[in-house]
Structures are given as structure tokens and as C-alpha cells.
Amino acid sequence: MTTLEQDFEATVAHDQRIEPRDWMPDAYRATMIRQIAQHAHSEIIGMQPEGIWITRAPSLRRKAILLAKVQDEAGHGLYLYSATETLGAERTDLTERLIEGRQKYSSIFNYPTLNFADVGVIGWLVDGAAICNQVPLCRSSYGPYARAMIRICKEESFHQRQGYELLMTMMGGTDGQREMVQDATNRWWWPSLMMFGPPDADSPNTAQSMRWRIKRHTNDELRQRFVDMTVPQAQALGVTLPDPELRWNEERGAHDFGQPDWDEFKQVVGGAGPCNTERVAQRRRAHEDGAWVRDAAMAHAEKQT
Amino acid sequence: MNEWPLYEVFLRGKRGLNHVHVGSLHAADDDMALHNARDLYTRRNEGVSIWVVRSNAITASSPDEKDPFFAPSGDKVYRHPTFYKIPEDVPHI
Numbered sequence: 001m002t003t004l005e006q007d008f009e010a011t012v013a014h015d016q017r018i019e020p021r022d023w024m025p026d027a028y029r030a031t032m033i034r035q036i037a038q039h040a041h042s043e044i045i046g047m048q049p050e051g052i053w054i055t056r057a058p059s060l061r062r063k064a065i066l067l068a069k070v071q072d073e074a075g076h077g078l079y080l081y082s083a084t085e086t087l088g089a090e091r092t093d094l095t096e097r098l099i100e101g102r103q104k105y106s107s108i109f110n111y112p113t114l115n116f117a118d119v120g121v122i123g124w125l126v127d128g129a130a131i132c133n134q135v136p137l138c139r140s141s142y143g144p145y146a147r148a149m150i151r152i153c154k155e156e157s158f159h160q161r162q163g164y165e166l167l168m169t170m171m172g173g174t175d176g177q178r179e180m181v182q183d184a185t186n187r188w189w190w191p192s193l194m195m196f197g198p199p200d201a202d203s204p205n206t207a208q209s210m211r212w213r214i215k216r217h218t219n220d221e222l223r224q225r226f227v228d229m230t231v232p233q234a235q236a237l238g239v240t241l242p243d244p245e246l247r248w249n250e251e252r253g254a255h256d257f258g259q260p261d262w263d264e265f266k267q268v269v270g271g272a273g274p275c276n277t278e279r280v281a282q283r284r285r286a287h288e289d290g291a292w293v294r295d296a297a298m299a300h301a302e303k304q305t
Numbered sequence: 306m307n308e309w310p311l312y313e314v315f316l317r318g319k320r321g322l323n324h325v326h327v328g329s330l331h332a333a334d335d336d337m338a339l340h341n342a343r344d345l346y347t348r349r350n351e352g353v354s355i356w357v358v359r360s361n362a363i364t365a366s367s368p369d370e371k372d373p374f375f376a377p378s379g380d381k382v383y384r385h386p387t388f389y390k391i392p393e394d395v396p397h398i
Contacts (some may be wrong), residue, residue, distance in 0.1 A: 021368045068348075075345055082329045085311065091331060092308045147327070155349075297333035300310060304334060 012213050017143035020086035028212055030088040031205075032142050033089045034103070035214065040080035041098045041105035045279050047073045049113040050122060058116060065162050066119060072155050079148040086144045095296065107265060108191050110273030117170055117177075117184040123163015124237075125185070125192040125230065131156050131257075132226045133196065136216035145214075171238050185234070185244040190260045191268075196223040198262065251268050311360040314345075316352035324356050332357075368379040 001009070004023040011018060018024055018287035047070050054070065057063035081091055097103040108126055111118065132155055140146040172179040197203055197219040217225075227246075234241050245258035267273065309331040315324040318331065327346050331388055332338035338357040382388050391398055 019368070022367065023369065072348070075348060078330060078345055079328055085329065090308065144328075151319075294309065297337065301334035301337075 012141045018142045036084045040077045043077035045109045047104045076152045083144040083148045107268040110275045111209045117180040120163045120166035121184040127159040129192045129195045141213035185239045194262045194265045312357045314342045315356040317354035
């Protein structure tokens with residue numbers, strides 16, 4: 001092992017941060033770029049399923065909240081793209097990789113939002129799961145990523161709470177509204193559990209990522225934590241989580257629960273989910289339709305100098 | 306078409322504090338960088354003042370040379386107050 005490698009390993013082992021211009025193994029750099037870019041793409045694509053409800057929000061209050069939330073997601077994407085650029089990645093290149101399908105984003109955003117209760121359930125379950133995943137990333141060994149995650153986690157709390165409050169409001173409404181909440185919960189529960197990734201036994205990169213401290217807990221640990229957090233929230237809300245195997249296990253001090261359909265997960269990740277084509281096409285359209293604006297701004301800036 | 310240039314963003318969180326680096330963004334020119342920085346980094350009153358500077362205008366020390374670069378201060382312990390022995394019974398020093 002060279003001195004450079006030793007320094008890197010020692011820094012990580014002492015729980016100190018790796019900073020942009022430090023020496024780092026090529027594989028660490030590549031893994032960080034892939035992980036952060038995938039996270040950034042998820043935030044940007046994640047604007048779509050909720051964004052389509054902005055014009056149809058049932059009140060000005062809900063519209064303002066949803067607009068702020070979708071704007072935050074754009075912001076989160078930008079913090080994260082900014083972190084990848086400290087590793088030598090280029091923004092345009094990452095966008096092109098996304099719209100050409102060469103880089104992935106979270107599979108959750110390939111499901112459709114069918115009614116306004118979905119906006120609430122996304123805040124409650126999807127953002128709740130995201131928080132479980134993201135809080136440990138505030139201690140990622142890569143400094144710029146850890147700092148971006150601290151900002152993001154602060155803002156995610158609003159996302160989850162607005163969703164839960166929206167659902168409480170609907171649960172206090174008509175039978176029809178309560179049915180909408182239950183229906184949305186049924187549809188989003190399993191995809192939310194999939195957000196933590198495949199079971200540990202099928203997650204070959206976990207060990208290396210834990211050693212590099214870019215991952216702090218295994219997929220199954222985080223999934224368990226999410227289920228344990230969510231069960232009492234579902235009870236308070238008055239909805240049923242659609243898992244017949246879900247029950248408290250006194251011995252383990254945790255809930256037992258069923259496994260999501262991992263074949264479906266593989267299909268959605270592989271591009272065959274309900275909305276994959278639509279999401280990427282929309283992102284491509286926004287990028288290409290915006291080209292003249294980017295060019296005009298650049299031309300204007302050049303004239304001023 | 307080339308990518309918009311990269312800017313580094315510094316925020317003063319409140320009066321009395323230094324500007325602190327918070328991240329970067331792309332913008333066509335300085336004014337746009339300032340506006341984008343406001344929208345991106347101060348959506349919740351995180352700042353009372355923003356600096357933006359083109360990333361390529363920053364000269365930074367190299368982490369590879371950090372030991373020799375910072376060495377001159379390493380052996381000057383007499384710059385620290387604890388270097389000086391003062392009897393316990395001398396007050397206010």
C-alpha cells in the first residue's frame with residue numbers, strides 16, 4: 001500500500017472527512033460520483049410525480065406548500081450535482097447520462113400519482129423512507145456530500161410533515177377521502193420498502209461501501225427502522241398498512257414484516273416500471289427545450305464583457 | 306454550447322459572522338449567479354449577505370503539500386500563550 005493509500009485509509013478509519021482535492025482511490029471517486037449523481041437525478045426526477053399536482057391542488061395553501069416542496073427538490077438536486085462536480089464530474093455530462101438512461105435514479109419515482117392523496121402519502125412514506133436513508137449519510141466520509149446531506153435533511157422534515165398533515169386533513173373529511181388515503185397507502189407501501197434496496201444478501205457492494213464509510217447501515221437495517229417508525233404513525237392516522245405478515249415481535253423488540261416483490265423491483269430498476277419512459281422523456285424535453293435559454297443567457301453575458 | 310461557468314457561493318448567516326462557503330452553482334454571469342445563489346442557498350433565511358466568485362478565480366493550497374506548506378508554524382510553540390510559565394499566584398494573566 002502506498003503512503004497515499006495509507007493516508008486515505010487512516011483518514012476514513014478515524015471518521016474524518018475526505019475533501020475534494022485529497023488523494024482518493026479511483027474506485028472511491030467513481031463510486032461517490034455514481035452514488036451522488038444517482039441521488040441528484042432522483043431529486044430532479046422526483047419533481048415530476050408531485051409537480052403535476054401543483055395546478056390541481058385543492059386550495060391556495062396546498063398549492064403554495066407543494067410549490068415550495070417541489071422547489072426544494074430542485075434545490076436538493078442542485079446541491080448534489082454541485083457535490084459531484086467537486087469530484088471532477090461535469091453537470092452537462094451527468095444530465096446527458098440521465099436522459100440517455102446510462103445513470104439511474106430511485107425506482108420509486110417510476111410509479112404514477114393517481115390522486116391528491118398520493119401527494120400526502122409521498123410526503124409521509126416516500127420522504128419518510130428517504131429521511132431514514134439520508135440521516136446516516138450526513139456522516140458520509142466524503143465531506144461535500146455529507147454537508148449537502150445536512151442541508152437536505154433539514155428540509156426533508158418539512159416534506160414529511162406537510163404530507164402527514166395533508167393526510168390527517170383528508171382522514172377528517174368524507175368516507176370518499178378516507179378511501180383515497182387508504183388506496184394511496186396501499187399503492188405506495190411496497191415501493192417505499194423497496195427504496196432501501198435489495199436484501200443484504202443480494203447487495204454485493206454493501207461491505208465495501210461500509211468500509212469506506214459512504215454507507216453506514218445495511219439496507220435491511222434501514223428498512224426495519226422505517227417499518228418500526230411508520231407503524232405507530234399509520235395507527236395514529238387510522239390507515240392499515242397492506243401487509244398481512246406485519247406484527248410486533250416481542251422477542252426482537254421490532255416488527256416482523258413481509259418482503260416486497262423483488263421481481264417487480266428488478267423490472268422497475270431495469271426500465272420497465274409504469275412511468276420510466278415518461279419520466280426520462282419529460283426530463284429530456286425540459287433539457288432540450290431549455291437549450292435556447294441557456295444559449296441566450298450565455299450570449300448576453302458575453303456581450304456585457 | 307459550453308456549460309455556464311461554475312461559481313462558488315459564500316453566505317453570511319447573520320450579522321457578526323464571517324461569510325462561509327456553502328457550495329457552488331452554474332450561472333451565465335455574476336448577476337445571475339447572485340440571484341441563483343439566493344434561490345438555491347437562502348430559501349429559509351439562511352443568509353443576510355451573499356458572495357459569489359468564479360471557481361476558476363480561486364487559488365488554493367494543495368493538499369498533497371499540506372505538510373511542508375504549513376510546516377513553518379509547526380515548530381513555533383512560543384506563539385501560543387501556554388508556552389509561558391507564569392506563577393499560579395499572579396492574577397489576571
